[in-house]
Amino acid sequence: MIYERSALAIAVFLGLLGIVLGISFRLGAKAKSASGFFAAHGEIPWFVNGIAFAGDYLSAASFLGICGLVAFYGYDGFLYSIGYLAGWIVALFVVAEPLKRMGKYTFADALDSRFHSKGIKLAAAISTLIVSLFYLIPQMVGAGNLILPLLGLPYEAGVVLVGAVVIAIVVTAGMVSTTWVQFIKGGMLVVFCGILTVMILNRGISTIPPDGQTPFAMASEEELSANGDLEKLPAEGNWAERPYVRFRDKQSGLVKIWRKADDKGNLTETQYSTVSKDGKKLVGGIPQGRGEGMADFRPVGHVTHLAGDVDKTGPLGPLQFFQTLQESEVLLWSKDPKTVTDDSGEFTMYYQRRERGADLMMPGGSSSFAGVRKEALLGKLNFLSLMLALFAGTASLPHILIRYYTVKDSAAARKSTVVGIAAIGLFYVLTLYLGFGAMVSGSLDPTSDNMPAPLLARSFGQLPFAIVSAIAFTTVLGTVSGLILAASGAVAHDLMTNFLGMEMNDADMVRAGKVSAVLVGILAIVLGICFKGFNVAFLVGWAFSIAASANLPSLVMLLFWKPTNKQGIIASILVGLGSSLLWVLLSNEALDNLFKLKAGHMQFVPFSQPAIVTLPLGFLVLIVVSLLTQKPEAQASKS
Amino acid sequence: MDQKAPRDTGITSESEQYNARLGLRLFLVYCLCYGGFMGLSAFKVTALRDVVWRGVPLSLWYGFGLIAGALVLAVIYMVLCRPESASEKGTS
Numbered sequence: 001m002i003y004e005r006s007a008l009a010i011a012v013f014l015g016l017l018g019i020v021l022g023i024s025f026r027l028g029a030k031a032k033s034a035s036g037f038f039a040a041h042g043e044i045p046w047f048v049n050g051i052a053f054a055g056d057y058l059s060a061a062s063f064l065g066i067c068g069l070v071a072f073y074g075y076d077g078f079l080y081s082i083g084y085l086a087g088w089i090v091a092l093f094v095v096a097e098p099l100k101r102m103g104k105y106t107f108a109d110a111l112d113s114r115f116h117s118k119g120i121k122l123a124a125a126i127s128t129l130i131v132s133l134f135y136l137i138p139q140m141v142g143a144g145n146l147i148l149p150l151l152g153l154p155y156e157a158g159v160v161l162v163g164a165v166v167i168a169i170v171v172t173a174g175m176v177s178t179t180w181v182q183f184i185k186g187g188m189l190v191v192f193c194g195i196l197t198v199m200i201l202n203r204g205i206s207t208i209p210p211d212g213q214t215p216f217a218m219a220s221e222e223e224l225s226a227n228g229d230l231e232k233l234p235a236e237g238n239w240a241e242r243p244y245v246r247f248r249d250k251q252s253g254l255v256k257i258w259r260k261a262d263d264k265g266n267l268t269e270t271q272y273s274t275v276s277k278d279g280k281k282l283v284g285g286i287p288q289g290r291g292e293g294m295a296d297f298r299p300v301g302h303v304t305h306l307a308g309d310v311d312k313t314g315p316l317g318p319l320q321f322f323q324t325l326q327e328s329e330v331l332l333w334s335k336d337p338k339t340v341t342d343d344s345g346e347f348t349m350y351y352q353r354r355e356r357g358a359d360l361m362m363p364g365g366s367s368s369f370a371g372v373r374k375e376a377l378l379g380k381l382n383f384l385s386l387m388l389a390l391f392a393g394t395a396s397l398p399h400i401l402i403r404y405y406t407v408k409d410s411a412a413a414r415k416s417t418v419v420g421i422a423a424i425g426l427f428y429v430l431t432l433y434l435g436f437g438a439m440v441s442g443s444l445d446p447t448s449d450n451m452p453a454p455l456l457a458r459s460f461g462q463l464p465f466a467i468v469s470a471i472a473f474t475t476v477l478g479t480v481s482g483l484i485l486a487a488s489g490a491v492a493h494d495l496m497t498n499f500l501g502m503e504m505n506d507a508d509m510v511r512a513g514k515v516s517a518v519l520v521g522i523l524a525i526v527l528g529i530c531f532k533g534f535n536v537a538f539l540v541g542w543a544f545s546i547a548a549s550a551n552l553p554s555l556v557m558l559l560f561w562k563p564t565n566k567q568g569i570i571a572s573i574l575v576g577l578g579s580s581l582l583w584v585l586l587s588n589e590a591l592d593n594l595f596k597l598k599a600g601h602m603q604f605v606p607f608s609q610p611a612i613v614t615l616p617l618g619f620l621v622l623i624v625v626s627l628l629t630q631k632p633e634a635q636a637s638k639s
Numbered sequence: 640m641d642q643k644a645p646r647d648t649g650i651t652s653e654s655e656q657y658n659a660r661l662g663l664r665l666f667l668v669y670c671l672c673y674g675g676f677m678g679l680s681a682f683k684v685t686a687l688r689d690v691v692w693r694g695v696p697l698s699l700w701y702g703f704g705l706i707a708g709a710l711v712l713a714v715i716y717m718v719l720c721r722p723e724s725a726s727e728k729g730t731s
Contacts, residue, residue, distance in 0.1 A: 359688070363698070
């Protein structure tokens with residue numbers, strides 16, 4: 001869809017951006033030392049750190065991706081919320097306190113506190129860099145998606161803009177400014193999502209399309225064939241094997257494409273785009289645009305039948321909202337993953353799906369989780385693998401781990417985690433309302449499952465849209481800042497100082513951290529552009545799998561299994577990292593969408609989420625290698 | 640040597656050991672609840688569609704329960720944890 005530029009949205013966005021940059025420049029003086037730059041001198045108050053945890057963690061994936069998945073597929077988006085929040089239990093109960101006691105600036109500090117091994121420093125730094133980059137990708141994709149409705153700029157401009165602003169934030173004041181940006185963003189995100197939820201409940205649910213929208217049609221093939229104004233086009237070439245029927249309007253010459261709804265000849269109206277042989281983009285056969293003689297996709301997301309056979313519910317209570325949806329029927333839209341090519345170009349089809357509310361309230365609505373509703377074991381394993389990754393991944397994310405060094409002691413680490421869990425948990429409950437609210441708002445863009453939250457806000461007016469878009473943008477800024485800081489710490493502190501043994505004073509280390517931040521920021525921009533079109537929540541699932549497989553086995557075993565040694569830790573990190581990375585890059589999703597391989601290519605891995613295989617593999621490798629490389633005196637003392 | 644080894648694993652005092660044990664117990668409690676949810680979703684997904692209370696299905700109650708349960712366990716942990724260092728004793 002083409003989004004209209006909103007002056008108000010731009011003004012609010014620039015205002016918030018000004019505040020964020022103002023804080024960074026003002027706090028710059030506090031980040032002159034390495035302790036200030038990487039860990040904010042360990043002086044952040046626990047409450048601020050707790051909300052900053054939320055700001056750090058509630059990324060574009062949480063806000064845009066989860067709302068989008070709920071809006072298009074129902075409960076499946078909430079599965080991510082549950083998994084993300086559960087991950088904090090691992091962080092609080094298992095990892096937080098020992099990590100705080102053992103470390104200084106980075107995750108590698110803690111892992112290496114017992115062994116003083118260059119190999120551990122190198123492995124941990126590589127892992128931090130790769131996990132940070134994989135987590136950066138969805139944030140940048142989110143930024144690119146947001147820039148479109150907010151400023152009317154192309155996707156690539158959004159990615160570059162976020163990269164540039166974040167580099168400025170991190171380079172000016174390191175962890176101090178990053179923390180305050182995340183605190184402001186985390187607080188605003190939860191408060192405005194709460195306000196939006198109240199607005200959704202107050203509006204209630206209606207079967208009447210919003211002003212100016214016409215309902216999508218259903219018809220029978222027989223009825224359309226009998227219409228003298230229409231000419232049925234033969235199902236030739238690629239069309240022969242697809243579930244579509246095309247009718248040309250004899251007067252206008254435009255072709256309308258219908259999808260077969262059943263075997264009885266019932267059809268539903270589709271929306272489609274065409275990229276013609278000369279590269280022009282058409283929607284419904286007309287050049288895409290907002291001007292005269294142009295067309296665009298129509299907004300979707302409607303309730304077709306409400307419980308009690310009413311047109312409108314009026315204001316609803318928090319439980320009543322779900323109860324009503326549960327008993328209703330909703331018209332959702334899907335993109336056909338297979339395009340159709342003929343002489344006029346390549347067609348991408350979007351089609352209607354009528355879903356019962358009760359089916360939307362259970363797992364398995366999206367292609368990622370559809371396996372749980374089938375008998376085959378592989379689909380179930382894919383689901384279990386993702387839920388395991390989300391559970392184990394949070395406590396393994398470098399940018400979350402380093403936040404434990406910004407408070408003064410273990411008690412403060414504990415308290416700030418509890419505050420973080422409260423804020424994050426509340427937010428995730430709200431995302432369910434936002435997602436389902438967007439699903440029935442009549443404002444969704446059928447071509448993007450990352451945009452429902454801002455578009456839902458726009459259905460309430462320009463001001464909510466402006467505020468939500470600006471907050472969403474700041475969301476990306478806050479998370480990306482934390483990630484770039486974690487990655488720059490890995491380069492300057494772990495690689496340059498500890499592994500390579502470069503003699504650096506405090507100022508040199510800060511300078512190295514800043515240069516690293518610039519380089520990582522540029523890399524993030526490039527990757528963000530390469531991964532255009534992926535759902536951000538899905539990409540984060542991969543980042544969690546890699547983080548969990550690479551980092552968690554060594555962290556846990558170091559704390560709870562005495563025979564753990566440096567060889568075991570190094571092997572576990574490298575095998576966990578390598579195996580999960582390889583699995584992700586060989587998955588069908590990567591081969592289809594990233595490497596753009598043609599349909600029918602070889603399948604290398606049985607399902608897309610690796611954690612259920614690679615996380616236990618990390619533990620196993622650590623145990624085996626540690627046992628095989630025990631020093632004789634350690635074995636003697638054991639016996 | 641005996642004194643150094645425990646410090647290297649991050650756990651030195653009785654308080655730290657108590658806190659670590661407490662954390663692990665609460666972690667196991669949550670693991671059971673989370674595992675139950677994963678098991679139901681993967682192998683008996685239709686059970687989650689059942690409306691169990693106030694017109695809302697089990698899937699939503701279980702999800703909300705896991706989120707609220709995490710917070711409750713976190714608060715229990717915070718309250719029961721013992722101070723580990725002189726600075727914590729001063730602040731708590």
